[in-house]
Each structure stands twice: as structure tokens, then as C-alpha cells.
Amino acid sequence: xxxxxxxxxxxxxxxxxxxxxxxxxxxxxxxxxxxxxxxxxxxxxxxxxxxxxxxxxxxxxxxxxxxxxxxxxxxxxxxxxxxxxxxxxxxxxxxxxxxxxxxxxxxxxxxxxxxxxxxxxxxxxxxxxxxxxxxxxxxxxxxxxxxxxxxxxxxxxxxxxxxxxxxxxxxxxxxxxxxxxxxxxxxxxxxxxxxxxxxxxxxxxxxxxxxxxxxxxxxxxxxxxxxxxxxxxxxxxxxxxxxxxxxxxxxxxxxxxxxxxxxxxxxxxxxxxxxxxxxxxxxxxxxxxxxxxxxxxxxxxxxxxxxxxxxxxxxxxxxxxxxxxxxxxxxxxxxxxxxxxxxxxxxxxxxxxxxxxxxxxxxxxxxxxxxxxxxxxxxxxxxxxxx
Ligand code: PLP
Numbered sequence: 001x002x003x004x005x006x007x008x009x010x011x012x013x014x015x016x017x018x019x020x021x022x023x024x025x026x027x028x029x030x031x032x033x034x035x036x037x038x039x040x041x042x043x044x045x046x047x048x049x050x051x052x053x054x055x056x057x058x059x060x061x062x063x064x065x066x067x068x069x070x071x072x073x074x075x076x077x078x079x080x081x082x083x084x085x086x087x088x089x090x091x092x093x094x095x096x097x098x099x100x101x102x103x104x105x106x107x108x109x110x111x112x113x114x115x116x117x118x119x120x121x122x123x124x125x126x127x128x129x130x131x132x133x134x135x136x137x138x139x140x141x142x143x144x145x146x147x148x149x150x151x152x153x154x155x156x157x158x159x160x161x162x163x164x165x166x167x168x169x170x171x172x173x174x175x176x177x178x179x180x181x182x183x184x185x186x187x188x189x190x191x192x193x194x195x196x197x198x199x200x201x202x203x204x205x206x207x208x209x210x211x212x213x214x215x216x217x218x219x220x221x222x223x224x225x226x227x228x229x230x231x232x233x234x235x236x237x238x239x240x241x242x243x244x245x246x247x248x249x250x251x252x253x254x255x256x257x258x259x260x261x262x263x264x265x266x267x268x269x270x271x272x273x274x275x276x277x278x279x280x281x282x283x284x285x286x287x288x289x290x291x292x293x294x295x296x297x298x299x300x301x302x303x304x305x306x307x308x309x310x311x312x313x314x315x316x317x318x319x320x321x322x323x324x325x326x327x328x329x330x331x332x333x334x335x336x337x338x339x340x341x342x343x344x345x346x347x348x349x350x351x352x353x354x355x356x357x358x359x360x361x362x363x364x365x366x367x368x369x370x371x372x373x374x375x376x377x378x379x380x381x382x383x384x385x386x387x
Pocket of ligand 1: 070147174176206208
């Protein structure tokens with residue numbers, strides 16, 4: 001199978017698996033236990049904390065392990081709202097993942113105000129709108145996605161930082177898709193909170209981290225046994241944490257240039273060979289692994305089914321949405337009409353793909369596009385037979 005859905009989830013890297021496996025077997029101790037087995041688990045957790053911190057330029061004490069991106073984001077929102085109970089407003093963007101958007105909708109139902117900063121057709125954030133949103137009273141939190149899961153468009157992080165310079169608001173970034181693919185450095189960007197998810201960088205599902213800058217006040221979402229220095233209660237997922245640590249070290253070694261070369265060849269051949277194919281999202285500011293393509297006039301769902309039959313896995317949008325047939329909210333926010341969104345597919349590569357994958361995927365997409373074009377021709381019978 002050619003797996004090109006790495007923004008949905010990645011395969012566990014063999015070295016990551018090898019690192020975590022002992023902690024699923026003999027190394028099963030509880031890191032809080034006061035004997036050798038527990039101490040070994042504790043040491044492994046602390047080493048992983050150093051590895052994750054090193055990847056993003058944080059101090060190990062600023063890393064809190066969580067169950068994944070969704071929990072990290074929920075924790076960031078909860079902490080900020082608890083820090084500033086009088087500020088009943090969040091500023092975010094129109095192209096967030098549902099892990100941010102859905103909690104924001106919930107907050108709106110509870111009476112909070114949510115400002116969603118719009119983007120243009122390239123998915124680029126409207127910085128003037130962000131500035132105006134911050135000109136009034138400071139919100140409890142500004143939450144901006146670092147790189148979009150559907151289009152791969154990278155937010156203008158330095159410009160956002162400059163806009164937030166007065167330090168009035170806490171700033172969180174959902175860096176779930178960015179960490180491991182492009183440099184994300186909290187020693188260079190003054191973000192206060194930053195969310196990471198293990199399964200997007202070749203660790204397993206169910207492990208993530210929240211960066212919490214040392215200077216800020218923090219309010220945990222999960223209370224209980226006081227693990228993670230009272231910042232996230234619950235017995236630590238030691239194998240997952242070890243896996244995330246190893247994956248972070250591997251990500252630091254990865255050359256994203258190789259992944260980008262695979263993606264670029266895939267795109268340029270398809271743009272040449274499949275009529276009308278175009279890239280969704282600002283091509284100059286994208287993750288090196290993501291290719292969101294529109295095939296005008298072709299039904300993405302039909303393409304996806306044919307590609308699946310041919311052994312190529314890709315995505316019609318965010319894999320975290322329910323699978324219901326509605327146009328991608330991200331492409332809609334970029335101003336595309338429904339038909340455009342329903343003709344778009346996302347292909348996302350990883351360091352575990354190779355040139356042969358690209359060749360096979362190009363062949364499959366070209367054939368699938370020709371097939372779908374054929375059945376939608378008015379004289380093909382297929383269309384006319386439908387009620
Ligand atoms: N944020 C973004 C941008 C994502 O792509 C995802 C997952 O697709 C999440 C958050 C949620 O992360 P997790 O699946 O680890 O909860």
C-alpha cells in the first residue's frame with residue numbers, strides 16, 4: 001500500500017517501537033513507585049522530557065505529557081480561562097482544527113465571545129484583522145494553528161508574535177502538524193503554550209505534550225494524583241512517553257528536504273498530466289509534506305474510493321472529522337465554494353515514503369481521474385441512468 005495520509009496519522013517508526021517495547025513488557029513500573037522498577041520508569045520519562053524539550057528549544061521542566069493534541073489544546077484553553085476569569089473572550093483563526101474549533105463553539109454556548117480571524121484564498125491569516133481584534137480589550141487567549149492540517153499552510157508566526165508584542169494576552173499555538181516537519185522553536189518564538197501530538201511524528205496514538213512557558217500561571221485540566229508536577233494528573237503513559245521522546249530525537253535528524261522533493265515531484269507531474277489540477281493553499285508557505293490538490297469537476301469521494309482500491313491512501317479533508325459528506329471548513333474559510341472543496345484531496349507524505357511510492361501514486365491518481373472523468377461524461381450512460 002502507498003500510504004499518503006500522514007497528516008491523519010503516521011506509522012510508528014521501527015526505532016520508536018523498539019524504544020517503547022521494553023516498557024510494555026518488563027519495564028511496566030509506575031514512575032511514582034519508590035523502588036527500582038518505578039525509578040527506571042521515572043528515568044525513562046525524564047529522558048523523554050529532555051528529548052521533546054530539545055526538539056522545540058524548551059527546558060525539560062516546560063514539557064507536560066498529555067494524551068495527545070486534543071487534550072493539550074483543551075488544557076491550554078482551560079488554563080488561560082482560569083488565569084483570566086474576567087476575560088470572557090478568545091481570539092483564534094477561521095482555520096483551526098476541530099480540537100480548537102469545537103471547544104470554542106462550546107465556550108460560545110456558555111456565553112464567551114470567540115473572534116475567528118479570517119484567511120485569504122491562499123489560507124494566509126489576515127494580520128490587520130488580528131490587530132483590530134487585539135485593539136479592544138485583551139482576550140484570555142490567542143490561539144493560532146502553526147501549520148494547517150488540511151492545506152499545510154504555515155501561519156505567519158513572526159508577524160503574529162509582533163502583533164502580540166505588548167504581552168497582554170496569553171498565546172497558544174496548535175503545532176500538532178508542524179512539530180517534526182519544520183523547525184518549531186519556543187526559544188525563538190514567544191508563544192506561551194504549544195500543543196504537540198505523538199502520532200503525527202511516528203510515535204503511537206494517545207500521547208502528546210503541552211509546552212508551558214515557565215513564567216506563566218498554569219491551571220491543570222486534570223486533577224488527581226499530582227503527576228507531571230501537578231500539571232496533569234493520571235498515571236503516566238510510560239511507553240507512549242518514551243516513544244514520543246524517541247520520535248522527537250528522530251524528527252530532529254530527519255531531512256525534510258527529501259520529503260519535500262517527493263511531494264514536489266508528485267505535484268508537478270499531476271499538475272502536468274491531470275487537466276486543471278491545482279494546489280490549494282499558498283504554495284510558498286506550506287509544510288514540505290502536504291499536497292492539497294483540486295481536480296476541478298471531479299468528485300473527490302469517487303477518486304478516493306478508486307485510489308483505495310488501487311492501494312493508495314489519502315484524505316478528502318481532516319481525518320478527525322466525522323466522515324460526513326460536508327465540504328472542508330478550512331477550504332470554505334479560504335473562500336472556495338462547495339464544488340471546489342468536494343473536488344479536493346489531501347496527500348501527505350512522510351520520511352517513510354520513497355520514490356517508488358510517488359511513481360505508484362502518480363499512476364493511480366492519473367488512472368482514477370480518467371475513470372471518474374469518463375463516468376461523469378453526459379453520454380457515458382452512468383450519469384443518465386441516475387434518477
Ligand atoms: N490539531 C491538529 C492540527 C491536528 O491535525 C490534530 C489531529 O489531526 C489535532 C490537533 C488533534 O490531535 P490528536 O489526534 O493527538 O488529539
